[in-house]
Amino acid sequence: xxxxxxxxxxxxxxxxxxxxxxxxxxxxxxxxxxxxxxxxxxxxxxxxxxxxxxxxxxxxxxxxxxxxxxxxxxxxxxxxxxxxxxxxxxxxxxxxxxxxxxxxxxxxxxxxxxxxxxxxxxxxxxxxxxxxxxxxxxxxxxxxxxxxxxxxxxxxxxxxxxxxxxxxxxxxxxxxxxxxxxxxxxxxxxxxxxxxxxxxxxxxxxxxxxxxxxxxxxxxxxxxxxxxxxxxxxxxxxxxxxxxxxxxxxxxxxxxxxxxxxxxxxxxxxxxxxxxxxxxxxxxxxxxxxxxxxxxxxxxxxxxxxxxxxxxxxxxxxxxxxxxxxxxxxxxxxxxxxxxxxxxxxxxxxxxxxxxxxxxxxxxxxxxxxxxxxxxxxxxxxxxxxxxxxxxxxxxxxxxxx
Amino acid sequence: xxxxxxxxxxxxxxxxxxxxxxxxxxxxxxxxxxxxxxxxxxxxxxxxxxxxxxxxxxxxxxxxxxxxxxxxxxxxxxxxxxxxxxxxxxxxxxxxxxxxxxxxxxxxxxxxxxxxxxxxxxxxxxxxxxxxxxxxxxxxxxxxxxxxxxxxxxxxxxxxxxxxxxxxxxxxxxxxxxxxxxxxxxxxxxxxxxxxxxxxxxxxxxxxxxxxxxxxxxxxxxxxxxxxxxxxxxxxxxxxxxxxxxxxxxxxxxxxxxxxxxxxxxxxxxxxxxxxxxxxxxxxxxxxxxxxxxxxxxxxxxxxxxxxxxxxxxxxxxxxxxxxxxxxxxxxxxxxxxxxxxxxxxxxxxxxxxxxxxxxxxxxxxxxxxxxxxxxxxxxxxxxxxxxxxxxxxxxxxxxxxxxxxxxxxxxxxxxxxxxxxxxxxxxxxxxxxxxxxxxxxxxxxxxxxxxxxxxxxxxxxxxxxxxxxxxxxxxxxxxxxxx
Numbered sequence: 073x074x075x076x077x078x079x080x081x082x083x084x085x086x087x088x089x090x091x092x093x094x095x096x097x098x099x100x101x102x103x104x105x106x107x108x109x110x111x112x113x114x115x116x117x118x119x120x121x122x123x124x125x126x127x128x129x130x131x132x133x134x135x136x137x138x139x140x141x142x143x144x145x146x147x148x149x150x151x152x153x154x155x156x157x158x159x160x161x162x163x164x165x166x167x168x169x170x171x172x173x174x175x176x177x178x179x180x181x182x183x184x185x186x187x188x189x190x191x192x193x194x195x196x197x198x199x200x201x202x203x204x205x206x207x208x209x210x211x212x213x214x215x216x217x218x219x220x221x222x223x224x225x226x227x228x229x230x231x232x233x234x235x236x237x238x239x240x241x242x243x244x245x246x247x248x249x250x251x252x253x254x255x256x257x258x259x260x261x262x263x264x265x266x267x268x269x270x271x272x273x274x275x276x277x278x279x280x281x282x283x284x285x286x287x288x289x290x291x292x293x294x295x296x297x298x299x300x301x302x303x304x305x306x307x308x309x310x311x312x313x314x315x316x317x318x319x320x321x322x323x324x325x326x327x328x329x330x331x332x333x334x335x336x337x338x339x340x341x342x343x344x345x346x347x348x349x350x351x352x353x354x355x356x357x358x359x360x361x362x363x364x365x366x367x368x369x370x371x372x373x374x375x376x377x378x379x380x381x382x383x384x385x386x387x388x389x390x391x392x393x394x395x396x397x398x399x400x401x402x403x404x405x406x407x408x409x410x411x412x413x414x415x416x417x418x419x420x421x422x423x424x425x426x427x428x429x430x431x432x433x434x435x436x437x438x439x440x441x442x443x444x445x446x447x448x449x450x451x452x453x454x455x456x457x458x459x460x461x462x463x464x465x466x467x468x469x470x471x472x473x474x
Numbered sequence: 475x476x477x478x479x480x481x482x483x484x485x486x487x488x489x490x491x492x493x494x495x496x497x498x499x500x501x502x503x504x505x506x507x508x509x510x511x512x513x514x515x516x517x518x519x520x521x522x523x524x525x526x527x528x529x530x531x532x533x534x535x536x537x538x539x540x541x542x543x544x545x546x547x548x549x550x551x552x553x554x555x556x557x558x559x560x561x562x563x564x565x566x567x568x569x570x571x572x573x574x575x576x577x578x579x580x581x582x583x584x585x586x587x588x589x590x591x592x593x594x595x596x597x598x599x600x601x602x603x604x605x606x607x608x609x610x611x612x613x614x615x616x617x618x619x620x621x622x623x624x625x626x627x628x629x630x631x632x633x634x635x636x637x638x639x640x641x642x643x644x645x646x647x648x649x650x651x652x653x654x655x656x657x658x659x660x661x662x663x664x665x666x667x668x669x670x671x672x673x674x675x676x677x678x679x680x681x682x683x684x685x686x687x688x689x690x691x692x693x694x695x696x697x698x699x700x701x702x703x704x705x706x707x708x709x710x711x712x713x714x715x716x717x718x719x720x721x722x723x724x725x726x727x728x729x730x731x732x733x734x735x736x737x738x739x740x741x742x743x744x745x746x747x748x749x750x751x752x753x754x755x756x757x758x759x760x761x762x763x764x765x766x767x768x769x770x771x772x773x774x775x776x777x778x779x780x781x782x783x784x785x786x787x788x789x790x791x792x793x794x795x796x797x798x799x800x801x802x803x804x805x806x807x808x809x810x811x812x813x814x815x816x817x818x819x820x821x822x823x824x825x826x827x828x829x830x831x832x833x834x835x836x837x838x839x840x841x842x843x844x845x846x847x848x849x850x851x852x853x854x855x856x857x858x859x860x861x862x863x864x865x866x867x868x869x870x871x872x873x874x875x876x877x878x879x880x881x882x883x884x885x886x887x888x889x890x891x892x893x894x895x896x897x898x899x900x901x902x903x904x905x906x907x908x909x910x911x912x913x914x915x916x917x918x919x920x921x922x923x924x925x926x927x928x929x930x931x932x933x934x935x936x937x938x939x940x941x942x943x944x945x946x947x948x949x950x951x952x953x954x955x956x957x958x
Contacts, residue, residue, distance in 0.1 A: 194818045195819050197891055200893075203824050207827045207830050208830055211947065212837075212949045213913065214901035214914055214915040215889075215892045215937075217892045220891065220899065223887035223889070224901075225885065227883075227885045227886050227887065228884065231926035277890055277898075278890055280888040280898065281887075326861055331851065331861045332905050336885035336903065460903060
């Protein structure tokens with residue numbers, strides 16, 4: 073009988089680069105920047121690392137195939153390194169690999185590193201994915217982009233709950249205003265300026281009904297984590313260390329876009345993965361027990377809908393909760409406490425670990441002006457792909473003694 | 475009895491007033507002012523001769539047994555492939571059977587439409603029983619030319635057979651002569667034209683009357699017996715002159731559709747015939763003559779069956795589905811006459827896997843999905859395992875056509891980031907009323923008119939043109955059905 077991951081693995085060190093248009097850096101420099109902070113934080117030596125996992129997504133325009141890039145860039149000691157890719161869950165997948173490696177007893181100490189260099193392609197937005205969607209899909213998938221696909225969700229949500237698009241846009245705008253306010257408190261964020269509701273609502277349309285400020289930034293960045301057994305954490309003199317409480321993944325099986333049941337207003341996978349994660353972590357009432365979240369706010373509507381799929385807002389009630397400030401930094405469950413993808417941008421392979429980095433800072437009381445009071449559980453969430461065909465990853469972390 | 479058993483037409487919904495062309499380009503070529511009356515049809519940017527032929531063919535074959543079709547003939551001078559049978563793409567899109575079917579392209583002349591029609595008659599005489607003839611044209615022209623005004627885009631389809639004939643074939647005649655009023659050499663895609671005065675007087679003005687006169691004499695009939703005499707000619711005075719020369723009463727002359735559509739090349743004689751059939755009564759005699767290196771003449775007599783024909787959209791319906799195009803720059807962009815920037819995002823041009831296409835030809839070209847024989851769920855899916863969570867049966871699928879099914883918008887967007895000839899790129903997911911879903915581009919639509927739940931119909935379109943390798947890729951798009 074599987075017992076789940078709860079408290080089997082500790083995070084002993086983390087690092088995260090400044091995210092942004094890092095014209096001066098390639099993937100190699102970004103990985104080194106995150107890794108140096110992480111190694112120093114862990115207080116171990118390079119040779120103590122026994123295995124590593126790399127998360128990257130768009131390797132074609134980035135690091136290339138295989139896990140060699142971090143092995144070479146960080147001069148890892150000829151250990152096993154594995155590259156994982158699972159759309160926007162790639163970073164969390166790398167973390168999952170390292171955590172499972174330690175939990176299995178195969179390794180005492182493992183590294184998870186995520187990196188993405190997006191700003192070497194010469195145009196805005198994510199790289200176009202005509203060659204990445206698969207040969208068969210290339211014949212029939214629409215001429216679509218990430219904002220377009222997630223924008224579709226707004227039409228589905230609006231229709232499912234009979235919410236006028238203008239009203240829905242108000243709640244979506246609040247999502248972005250809130251994240252910018254948080255990002256303004258974060259020196260590592262790409263975008264550090266607050267924005268007003270009027271600015272958000274008045275921005276040019278990217279994909280109806282999403283305007284510019286409904287979309288997250290596009291940035292370069294890297295983040296990493298060193299994980300170990302709780303015994304190792306203690307032996308290193310770590311007192312209030314953080315452990316992994318849950319790690320869950322859920323993938324679409326084609327039902328949303330093929331079978332006439334899904335109504336286009338939610339993420340089936342997030343709903344399932346979050347329930348499994350709460351069970352794994354021993355959380356009964358997430359609305360009361362989750363202290364803070366970093367969710368996949370690639371677009372404002374994604375975050376809005378996700379609040380319901382995480383079973384924190386009731387179905388159809390996310391707009392009201394959002395407008396009530398429930399998810400603001402001083403709200404009951406602060407969401408995107410570091411500024412989110414909205415202000416960090418989304419260097420895909422790095423994002424999942426970047427989210428964990430903020431939870432880690434918060435749990436250690438090191439989040440500065442953004443510090444949430446006495447957090448117990450932090451939840452991170454990634455949503456890769458499209459509303460109608462996606463990968464959801466969820467991690468819950470907390471202090472080991474909680 | 476051999477003859478026409480049904481018809482279908484497709485005239486794209488965009489119409490450009492010739493006045494708009496004149497307003498934009500008469501400064502450069504004042505002679506076009508004289509041709510600035512009426513409007514021409516304009517294919518959308520994702521259409522071509524082949525896609526329009528598919529649309530006309532679906533209109534023609536609606537409610538018919540497509541698996542009975544044993545010949546598919548496609549006529550056009552603007553087909554996307556010189557070597558790859560375009561008629562086969564049409565047949566696959568229509569989802570006829572592959573065995574015991576003859577497919578052929580008829581091309582090389584603007585009378586190829588009527589030549590295909592005559593070949594269909596021969597095929598029926600030779601033992602075929604169900605022949606689809608489609609004719610279609612989408613010609614590029616240079617800006618500020620009279621032909622930019624005269625030409626229109628469109629397609630016609632006729633089904634010929636021996637049962638349920640609505641217009642019996644009563645005679646044919648062919649005149650062939652190498653009269654070169656224009657030509658398009660191999661590798662060129664815009665016509666090179668000779669002086670219009672000569673084309674009018676020595677071409678249309680003499681060749682059509684000669685062919686008709688010779689047919690009438692050989693068949694021993696009188697021209698006055700015909701309710702309609704149908705012949706294309708985009709020179710108005712010449713069209714009238716031909717009628718005069720043939721001694722036709724005004725009501726005998728079929729309107730050449732210059733005012734509402736323009737000349738659709740190989741398809742035009744057939745489109746005019748369809749327009750005549752839409753007005754015809756049992757017993758009416760129709761005489762059709764084409765033009766292009768001579769003239770084919772076909773004579774028909776309308777039967778009682780026409781009264782019971784389930785009316786297709788046809789020319790009348792196509793013309794009624796009209797949206798005015800007021801932007802000349804958009805027109806020349808659609809016709810690929812201006813270089814505009816699609817951005818770096820628009821540059822990638824992945825190759826088309828012909829092995830993948832072969833394996834999935836019915837799925838991609840015919841929009842043939844599957845239906846689970848165990849639970850009955852229709853699905854457009856690329857796995858042998860049923861999607862129904864209560865079923866998940868493997869290898870229990872039968873073919874299921876989605877192309878003619880009514881769907882509704884489940885979710886949608888209008889995307890300004892996606893590179894498009896006509897931004898925003900509108901797309902979404904369609905739920906079919908009878909089951910099944912499709913993630914699809916939307917076309918022929920205005921984003922502001924789309925709502926969740928709006929009905930859509932499927933339309934075969936050119937989804938990509940690989941200019942480097944010369945390959946056109948086709949798939950189906952959803953056309954929102956906005957009322958009023």
